[in-house]
Amino acid sequence: MMYTKKVMEHFQNSQNYGKIEDADGIGKVGNSRCGDVMWIYIKVKDGKIADAKYETFGCVAAIATSSMAIDMIKGKPVDQALSITNKAVAEALDGLPPEKMHCSVLAEEGIKSAIEDYQQKNK
Amino acid sequence: METKYYFDYNATTPTDPRVVEEMNKFFIENFHNPSSFYRKAGEANFAVQKARERLAELINAGSSEIIFTSGGTESDNLAVQGTAYKLKEKGNHIITSRIEHPAVLKTCKHLEKNGFQVTYLPVDRYGFVDPEDLKKNITDATILVSIMHANNETGTLQPIKELVKIAHHKGIYFHTDAVQSTGKIPVDVRDLDVDLLSFSSHKIYGPKGMGVLYKKKTIKITPLLFGGGHEKGLRAGTENVHGIVGMGKAAEIARLEMAEEKKKLRPLRDRLQKEILEKIPEVIINGDTGKRLFNTLNLSVKYIEGEAMLAMLDQQGFALSSGSACSSGSLDPSHVLLAIGLKHEEAHGSLRISLGKYNSREDVEKLIEVLPAVVERLRNVSPFWQNK
Ligand SMILES: Cc1ncc(COP(=O)(O)O)c(C=O)c1O
Ligand code: FES
Numbered sequence: 001m002m003y004t005k006k007v008m009e010h011f012q013n014s015q016n017y018g019k020i021e022d023a024d025g026i027g028k029v030g031n032s033r034c035g036d037v038m039w040i041y042i043k044v045k046d047g048k049i050a051d052a053k054y055e056t057f058g059c060v061a062a063i064a065t066s067s068m069a070i071d072m073i074k075g076k077p078v079d080q081a082l083s084i085t086n087k088a089v090a091e092a093l094d095g096l097p098p099e100k101m102h103c104s105v106l107a108e109e110g111i112k113s114a115i116e117d118y119q120q121k122n123k
Numbered sequence: 124m125e126t127k128y129y130f131d132y133n134a135t136t137p138t139d140p141r142v143v144e145e146m147n148k149f150f151i152e153n154f155h156n157p158s159s160f161y162r163k164a165g166e167a168n169f170a171v172q173k174a175r176e177r178l179a180e181l182i183n184a185g186s187s188e189i190i191f192t193s194g195g196t197e198s199d200n201l202a203v204q205g206t207a208y209k210l211k212e213k214g215n216h217i218i219t220s221r222i223e224h225p226a227v228l229k230t231c232k233h234l235e236k237n238g239f240q241v242t243y244l245p246v247d248r249y250g251f252v253d254p255e256d257l258k259k260n261i262t263d264a265t266i267l268v269s270i271m272h273a274n275n276e277t278g279t280l281q282p283i284k285e286l287v288k289i290a291h292h293k294g295i296y297f298h299t300d301a302v303q304s305t306g307k308i309p310v311d312v313r314d315l316d317v318d319l320l321s322f323s324s325h326k327i328y329g330p331k332g333m334g335v336l337y338k339k340k341t342i343k344i345t346p347l348l349f350g351g352g353h354e355k356g357l358r359a360g361t362e363n364v365h366g367i368v369g370m371g372k373a374a375e376i377a378r379l380e381m382a383e384e385k386k387k388l389r390p391l392r393d394r395l396q397k398e399i400l401e402k403i404p405e406v407i408i409n410g411d412t413g414k415r416l417f418n419t420l421n422l423s424v425k426y427i428e429g430e431a432m433l434a435m436l437d438q439q440g441f442a443l444s445s446g447s448a449c450s451s452g453s454l455d456p457s458h459v460l461l462a463i464g465l466k467h468e469e470a471h472g473s474l475r476i477s478l479g480k481y482n483s484r485e486d487v488e489k490l491i492e493v494l495p496a497v498v499e500r501l502r503n504v505s506p507f508w509q510n511k
Contacts, residue, residue: 003434011431012438017504028506034448035456035467036428039506055506057468059430059449063504103449 004094007064014067018053025118029109033102036062040070040110042081044118049073049081054110061096061103065089069107082115084108127440128486132326132479133275133303133419134444138369139328145372146330149365157362158351167364174371178335181374182301182320183311190336190354191367195302197347198321198336199226199269201358202298205344206267206319207234210296214264220244220252220281221462223271226321227300228458231269240264248464249411250279257289267296272320273304276446276459276475277410278419280304287316296342302326302334306377307416308385318342324366328480329373333366380480388478389417391487395476396420398491403498409460409473420476421446423460423469426508427501432474435497441490446473468507 003011020041027040036058043051052074054066069089073081086104090096096104129137149170155161157168172186179186192198207217219231221243231241242260244252252270268290273280283299290297298319301310305320306327312320319342324333338344338357350359399422400406409421424432429447436443444450446457448471456470465473476490502508 008434008438011434014504019509034454035471036449037506055504055509057426057471057505057507058428059447060434062428062449063431 002097003060003064004096006068006092006094007060007096010064010067010093011060014063016053016067016070017055019055020051020053023114025114025116025121027110027113027115027117029106029113031058031062031102031106034058036103036106038062038066038106038110040066040114042073042111042114042118044078048075048077050075052114056106058106059100059103061100062106064093065096065104065107066110068092069111073111078115078118081111084111125440126437126442128489129442129481130476130478130486130490131442131444132482133278133475133477135325135331136328136479137481138325138330139373139376141376142329142369142372146365146369149368153364157364158353170368171362171364174367174374177371177375177378181310181378182305182322182337183313184337185340188312188337188340190338190357191362192334192336192358193332193363194325194334195224195300195321195323196226196334198302198323198334199224199298199300200230201336201344201347202319202321202338203227203230203267203269204234204347205357206296206298207239208345209343210266211238214262214266215239216242216262216264217267217269218242218244218257218260218265219269220246220271222246222250222274222276222279222459223269224275224300224302227269227271244270246462250274250277250409250459250463251411251414252281252286254282254285254289257286261289261293261295265293265295267298269298269300271300271303272310273301273307273416274410274459275303276457277421277463278303278416278477279410280308280414280416283315283317291316303416306374307381307418309381312337312339319344324370324373327370327373327377329370330366333363333370335370384480385417388480388482391482391484392418392420392476392478395487395491396422399494402491402495407469409463409465418478421460422474422476423465424472424474424498425469426472426505426511427498428471429473431501432472432497435500436493439493439497441493444475444477446475447471
């Protein structure tokens with residue numbers, strides 16, 4: 001399995017993991033195909049993603065996309081963060097092996113689900 | 124970092140330099156076709172026959188009972204399909220187990236599409252087939268039992284002799300896939316009394332793409348490849364002379380040195396097991412710890428995923444394998460680990476460490492040092508560990 005340098009960097013050195021105890025939104029998603037799980041925590045301030053973290057049980061691609069997705073939404077307005085796609089995350093990592101594209105879906109879904117959770121709570 | 128610490132000998136082995144040395148002559152100097160007339164061809168033929176004898180000696184067979192193939196996969200195919208097609212007038216039922224290598228399992232699946240019925244025996248949590256279960260599943264239509272000797276993932280060794288007796292009591296052929304045991308531990312086809320046995324060259328420090336099917340003299344099977352009548356018509360094609368010579372040399376080395384290897388490697392494997400269990404919480408050992416290949420250690424590290432472990436270890440120069448879904452490409456975790464009753468998450472976090480003759484004590488100490496940190500890092504990232 002060949003991963004890009006960027007994937008390996010995010011996989012090995014990501015600092016974006018962990019919990020946010022007083023999170024404003026939490027997304028818990030799973031990949032029914034291989035059984036992997038991703039939790040995304042977000043903190044929202046003035047309509048922007050002030051902080052975000054992930055916890056992921058999964059492969060290199062799942063962990064790297066979690067980490068990259070967090071980088072991509074931090075500081076962004078909530079509606080912009082909501083439009084993040086798995087393709088954009090994979091591209092930001094200089095690509096994923098084709099059989100690993102499905103892992104990036106988890107990142108997109110995780111972010112969306114965390115934001116939806118936040119929006120539900122703040123209706 | 125380059126791969127400095129190789130712990131994946133059940134996947135394949137480096138070719139022993141003594142094997143390479145013996146093969147070299149047969150590329151240019153003595154490239155001749157063993158079936159041809161001239162003296163050089165005779166020399167090639169002689170080398171092939173010598174290899175045949177060495178291979179026979181490794182498993183206590185007669186040299187006329189050795190069929191050269193392109194590897195374990197072909198040997199398994201030839202044994203299972205060859206028997207099925209030969210005996211299809213007699214019956215259409217085959218018994219195998221759920222933990223076989225795909226070379227047997229997928230062959231059986233293929234036969235199922237072609238009029239055969241296959242029973243896949245379950246195994247217990249240690250990976251053993253229950254002989255009583257075999258007995259119960261034999262029908263009047265059963266023509267073949269195929270159960271592996273040592274499992275490639277867990278190293279669990281089946282009670283082949285006992286299983287063979289049950290099959291033979293009903294006059295049914297018995298094939299065993301001994302790809303993982305041959306060359307590592309004594310395998311004696313007379314003692315086991317199997318009718319067919321597969322093994323492979325690249326698992327025993329021989330060249331890749333070579334294997335043997337042992338076929339008891341009295342047994343008849345149908346070939347899969349037709350052509351020039353090589354291997355008594357059972358496997359046509361000009362002999363892979365250098366491959367055969369190399370595999371023969373590997374067999375000789377294995378026969379002479381296997382006891383020594385075991386003496387060296389077993390304590391290393393046992394030390395790995397003990398230290399990992401002590402240093403890393405919530406690890407389970409997969410397979411039986413008694414009747415197990417001395418070089419194999421399969422474990423599940425709970426709450427994390429195998430491919431991620433493999434990648435972290437790879438970055439630090441370690442080569443291992445895992446039964447995780449994410450590392451398989453197929454998205455299903457190891458069928459062997461599921462068959463011994465592991466939950467999906469547990470199979471996901473599995474790691475197979477398989478040692479071989481070039482492993483040193485230092486390699487093992489290094490792995491003991493590095494693995495706990497890898498596990499800790501991935502557990503820190505894991506929602507299951509953090510929220511348990
Ligand atoms: C138990 C078992 N059977 C069969 C095979 C296939 O052997 P080969 O790679 O020589 O085709 C392997 C090797 O992966 C194996 O471990
Ligand atoms: S999440 Fe399982 S393969 Fe990537």
